[in-house]
Amino acid sequence: xxxxxxxxLCLVVLVALSGTALEKQNLQLKRALTxxxxxxxxLLDSHVRLRLDAQRLGTPxxxxxxxxxxxxxxxxxxxxxxxxxxxxxxxxWSSH
Amino acid sequence: MSTxxxxxxxxxxxxxxxxxxxxxxxxxxxxSARLVQLQWWQQHQFAGKAEQQREMTEEIVARPGDIxxxxxxxxxxxxxxxxxxxxxxxxxxxxxxxxSVADALGLNSDDLFERISANSExxxxxxxxxxxxxxxxxxxxxNLPKTSSGFRDEYRREYxxxxxxxxxxxxxxxxxxxxxxxEERFDSDLKGQNGQRHVARxxxxxxxxxxxxxxxxPVPGRAMRLxxxxxxxxxxxxxxxxxxxxxxxxxxxxIVIDPTNGDIVAMATRPTFDPNRPxxxxxxxxxxxxxxxxxxxxxxxxxxxVGFGLDRGVLQRDDIYHCENGEYRMGRRVLxxxxxxxxxxxxxxxxxxxxxxMAKIGERMENSRLHEAASLxxxxxxxxxxxxxxxxxxxxxxxxxxxxxxxSIPMGHEIATTPLQLITAHxxxxxxxxxxxxxxxxxxPDQLAMTVSANSMTTPTIDGETARWIIEHPMQExxxxxxxxxxxxxxxxxxxxxxxxQCLSPEGGYVHGKYISSFVCGAPVESxxxxxxxxxxxxxxxxxxxxGKVAAPAAANILRQAxxxxxxxxxxxxxxxxxxxxxxxxx
Numbered sequence: 145x146x147x148x149x150x151x152x153l154c155l156v157v158l159v160a161l162s163g164t165a166l167e168k169q170n171l172q173l174k175r176a177l178t179x180x181x182x183x184x185x186x187l188l189d190s191h192v193r194l195r196l197d198a199q200r201l202g203t204p205x206x207x208x209x210x211x212x213x214x215x216x217x218x219x220x221x222x223x224x225x226x227x228x229x230x231x232x233x234x235x236x237w238s239s240h
Numbered sequence: 241m242s243t244x245x246x247x248x249x250x251x252x253x254x255x256x257x258x259x260x261x262x263x264x265x266x267x268x269x270x271x272s273a274r275l276v277q278l279q280w281w282q283q284h285q286f287a288g289k290a291e292q293q294r295e296m297t298e299e300i301v302a303r304p305g306d307i308x309x310x311x312x313x314x315x316x317x318x319x320x321x322x323x324x325x326x327x328x329x330x331x332x333x334x335x336x337x338x339x340s341v342a343d344a345l346g347l348n349s350d351d352l353f354e355r356i357s358a359n360s361e362x363x364x365x366x367x368x369x370x371x372x373x374x375x376x377x378x379x380x381x382x383n384l385p386k387t388s389s390g391f392r393d394e395y396r397r398e399y400x401x402x403x404x405x406x407x408x409x410x411x412x413x414x415x416x417x418x419x420x421x422x423e424e425r426f427d428s429d430l431k432g433q434n435g436q437r438h439v440a441r442x443x444x445x446x447x448x449x450x451x452x453x454x455x456x457x458p459v460p461g462r463a464m465r466l467x468x469x470x471x472x473x474x475x476x477x478x479x480x481x482x483x484x485x486x487x488x489x490x491x492x493x494x495i496v497i498d499p500t501n502g503d504i505v506a507m508a509t510r511p512t513f514d515p516n517r518p519x520x521x522x523x524x525x526x527x528x529x530x531x532x533x534x535x536x537x538x539x540x541x542x543x544x545x546v547g548f549g550l551d552r553g554v555l556q557r558d559d560i561y562h563c564e565n566g567e568y569r570m571g572r573r574v575l576x577x578x579x580x581x582x583x584x585x586x587x588x589x590x591x592x593x594x595x596x597x598m599a600k601i602g603e604r605m606e607n608s609r610l611h612e613a614a615s616l617x618x619x620x621x622x623x624x625x626x627x628x629x630x631x632x633x634x635x636x637x638x639x640x641x642x643x644x645x646x647x648s649i650p651m652g653h654e655i656a657t658t659p660l661q662l663i664t665a666h667x668x669x670x671x672x673x674x675x676x677x678x679x680x681x682x683x684x685p686d687q688l689a690m691t692v693s694a695n696s697m698t699t700p701t702i703d704g705e706t707a708r709w710i711i712e713h714p715m716q717e718x719x720x721x722x723x724x725x726x727x728x729x730x731x732x733x734x735x736x737x738x739x740x741x742q743c744l745s746p747e748g749g750y751v752h753g754k755y756i757s758s759f760v761c762g763a764p765v766e767s768x769x770x771x772x773x774x775x776x777x778x779x780x781x782x783x784x785x786x787x788g789k790v791a792a793p794a795a796a797n798i799l800r801q802a803x804x805x806x807x808x809x810x811x812x813x814x815x816x817x818x819x820x821x822x823x824x825x826x827x
Contacts, residue, residue, distance in 0.1 A: 178450060188303075189320045199314040199400045204471045 295440050295451065302432030303395060305461030307409060307422055309470045310503075310682060314400050315409055316423070316515075321396035322376050323369040328359045330388035337384070341367060344378035369414060370396040399515040405473050407528035408466070408507050408627065408680060411515035420526065422464060422680070424628045432461035465682045467503035472496055475801040476506040479774070479794040484510050487779040487790050493529040493659050494774045494794070496802055499667035499762065502676035504625070505770065505802065507660075531630040534656040535756045535775070538741030539593045539723075539787070541614075541652030544665055545601065546590060547710045548613035551673075551702035554605050557709065559586045561597040568596040570647045575599050590714035591722035593738060595651045602650035610649045611638040616701050617665040617675060619657055624677045624697070633657045652741060659758075663773040666737075666760050669711055670768035672704035711735050716765050723788040727761045727796035730818035731810025732803060734796065735768075736761030738787035743778055754778045759791035761799055769808050772799040 210216040278286065307316040324345070331337055338353035345368050352367070359365050367389075371379070376391070397412040410421025418427035435458035440449040476494040483492050496506035509529045513521030527533070549555035566580035577594050589597030602610060614620065620635025634656035641649075648654040660678060668675040677697040701707075715735035718724045723738040736759060743754035757779065762771040774795040779785040803810075 174450075174452070185320075192317055192319055195314065196317055196319065196398055196400055203401055203404075204313075204474045205401065205404060208471070208474060 295438055297454075298437050298439055300435035300437060300456075300458045301395060301416075302434050302458035303460045304397065304412065304416070304432060305430045305463040307430070307464045307466065309466050309468045309473075310505075311469060312465075313470045315405065315466065315468075315470070316397060316399050318395045319398055320393050321370040321372075322391040323394045324367040324371060324379055324389065324391060326356070326365050326367055326384075326389045327387070328356050328362050328365050330385075331356065331360075334360070337388075340382050341379065341384075344382055345371070345375055370394055397515075401470060402516065403512050403514045404470060404477060405466075405468055405507065406512050406515050407509045407530070408468060408504075409515060411518055413518075420629070421528070421627060422466065425626050426462075426464055426681075430461040430464065433459040435459070467498075467505065467680055467682055468507070469505050469805075471805050472798075472802045473506040473508060475805070476508040476772075476798050477512075479798050480508050480510045483774070483776055483790070483794050487776060487781050487785065489776045489779040489790075491524070491527075491529050491533070491778075492774065492776045493533065494772065494798060495530050495659055495663050496770055496772045496798060497663050497667050497678060499670035499676075499768050499771050502664070502667065502678040503682075504678055504680050506798070507680070528627065528629060529775075529777070530659045531625065531627055532658070533775075533777070534631055534633050534658055535777070536653050536655065536741040536744060537657045537662050538652040538739035538756070538758070540662055540666075540737045540739030540758055540760050541655070541657075542590055542593065542598055542650065543669060543710050543715055543737055544617045545598070545605070545610065545613050545650045546586065546714070547669060547702050547706055548609070548616065549601060549605050550709070551706045552609065554609060555586060555601060557586055557713075560584070561586070561589055561594075561600050563589075563594050563596045563600075566596070568599065570599055570603075571643050573644070573647070575647060587714045587717060590737070591717045593718075593723050598650040599647040602646045605650070607638060607641045607646055607649075610646070611635075611641065614649065614655060616699075617668060618661055618699075619655055619665065623658075623660055623664050625660060626680050630660070631658055633661050652739065656744070659773055659775045662758070663760060663771055666762070666773070667771055668701050669707045669715075670735075670762050670771055671707075673700060673702045673707040675699040675701050711762075711768065712765055719761065723786070724759060724761065724792050726788060726792040727759065727799075729763060729796055729800045729803070731812075731815040732763040732800070732808075733765035733811065733814065734761055734763045734799070735765050736792070736795070738792060740785070740787045755785050757785045757787040757790040759787045759795045761792070761795050763799055763803060764808065764811070769806070770799060770802055772796075772802070774798070 207216065304318045306314060306318070308314055324341070326337070326341075328334070334356040335353055338356055339349045341347070342349035342352045347368065356365065368375070379391075395416065397416075399406075399409065399411070406421075408421050410423035410425075411419055412423055413419050416431065418424040418430065423430065436454065436456040438451040438454050439447045440451055442448050476496060480492050480494055483489065491510060493509045494506065495504065495508075497504055507528075507530050509527070511522065511525040513525040546555065550557065560583050562583050563577060563581035565582060566577045568575045575596050577596050579592070581588075581592060581594050581597070584592065584594055584597050588594075589601070605613075614635050620633055622630050622632045636654070641654075645654050664675065664678050667678075675698065712735070715737055716733060718738065719727050719734045719736045724736040727734055727736050739756075739758040739760075741756050741758075742750040742752075743756055745751045756775060756777050758773065758775040760771065760773040762768045772795045774791040776785070776787075776790045776794075779790055
């Protein structure tokens with residue numbers, strides 16, 4: 145009798161523990177998903193900011209005058225100012 | 241004998257005990273009834289209230305789409321920006337808060353204090369929306385209590401090209417609603433569709449969980465690609481700035497169009513505004529004068545009449561007109577030319593822009609054909625460009641025309657047009673007689689080349705051969721030896737037409753001494769790729785400001801720079817001839 149009762153109790157506890165573990169895993173996944181969503185938003189915003197900065201720096205309004213006055217060359221420089229390979233900084237984040 | 245009862249009967253309850261039991265019973269009954277009421281009858285009501293307090297629906301604002309030019313250069317984009325709000329009901333020392341926040345944001349401290357005081361009972365009040373990064377940092381340094389203030393993320397529209405094409409792009413106001421230009425016309429496409437999410441909050445109002453059972457993701461706004469080319473647009477705007485400096489007009493506008501498909505490559509207006517700083521704009525600067533200003537086209541209208549007359553067989557290319565030595569009585573009025581011309585052929589009537597010659601053409605064509613010509617080339621109705629605020633111009637019904645109209649209409653009077661209508665009509669001559677609907681947006685985001693769109697709306701006007709003759713003879717000779725000599729471009733065969741018209745008075749009639757000077761030109765004659773129009777409204781320098789003097793140099797400069805930029809090869813023979821001419825001049 146005691147054995148049966150103990151077995152039933154263990155079963156109930158096991159089921160409860162598995163349910164809790166599953167729920168916890170589910171919550172972790174949801175949190176990770178939200179985190180990714182947030183990162184995506186942040187990356188998108190960073191991309192927009194960088195693109196905006198790049199466009200602002202290279203607006204025809206800024207470049208046309210110096211080009212016409214010969215202050216800027218249309219030719220590509222033989223030796224680029226930066227020799228290191230440029231990496232996309234926004235893709236270097238880690239998940240921890 | 242008395243016996244002792246071992247199980248004595250319990251004393252019957254006294255009245256007091258009964259009362260207590262009854263009260264307790266009633267109490268339990270009331271509680272039970274209340275339980276039933278709460279859990280059964282009013283269950284939904286209270287469950288709803290609890291849910292309302294715990295859960296909240298948040299709107300997820302969609303990111304508005306970008307606007308780019310035909311080469312993909314950014315004209316408008318959207319950044320996330322933080323907006324500062326406070327909870328006035330939670331603020332104990334409004335004067336201190338107002339002072340510190342005003343210092344950080346560059347606001348007036350007294351005004352802010354008054355605003356906070358006037359809304360002291362409210363739970364939400366915007367202080368400043370769409371802060372810059374520096375302003376956000378300044379506010380963070382204040383360490384304001386979190387219970388009485390906070391930031392909310394909003395979207396801020398940025399226009400990296402500044403004032404460039406401001407009238408075409410328009411702007412988004414503080415609430416994200418498109419005002420003017422593409423922003424207004426395509427507001428629903430650009431702003432996208434907001435989403436929704438349900439969140440659970442704790443007792444302090446902090447979000448503790450995002451409930452994804454009813455999640456509606458936002459749909460970002462559609463990106464728009466315009467037909468404008470920022471570089472050509474810049475050429476047009478620089479020339480208009482030069483015109484404003486040199487001739488000091490009230491306003492001026494310029495349009496560059498690809499006549500083959502109606503693509504508007506540039507559309508500029510002065511005065512203008514900066515969409516990044518709309519608060520600095522003047523009342524006159526909001527109007528896109530290229531589509532919302534109407535004026536009498538004057539002589540720039542003449543080629544359409546001649547083209548129509550030739551096409552219908554009323555006129556012949558070798559016709560000769562006697563221009564009465566500069567004075568011609570037509571009914572009760574006397575017409576004058578700027579110079580005393582005798583006999584002119586049809587080409588010379590246009591080259592020298594003789595009003596008397598055109599009046600005689602009008603007499604030959606009669607009012608019905610003149611009206612048909614104006615109508616056929618799109619005057620009196622909107623072109624249908626995808627911009628708000630376009631005017632249809634004025635083309636009165638034929639029944640309202642008089643014998644005056646027979647002389648006035650052929651010289652571009654008694655009708656009113658927008659600059660866009662005029663250049664669209666000239667584009668029909670340049671492309672071989674097809675009136676194309678001008679467009680400002682490219683239907684396909686990948687479409688970069690200037691190619692004829694399959695779905696552009698077109699209407700045939702006159703025969704292609706006649707249109708070509710008008711371009712290759714009278715209009716080219718306007719530039720080589722006529723009123724538009726200042727529009728010559730070395731290396732290119734240019735065609736054009738000058739126009740000078742008196743300003744219309746709002747009270748009727750004309751404003752004495754005020755002129756609208758215009759010039760429309762295109763190149764190369766052999767296969768026109770671009771057309772440019774410059775309209776200068778009421779120059780305040782000089783006397784009668786002719787189109788060939790005021791507008792022609794600007795239009796030719798825009799056209800020359802655009803042709804070079806678009807790598808449209810010049811003619812080597814013409815280049816050599818121009819160089820020789822220059823050398824001769826130097827010698």
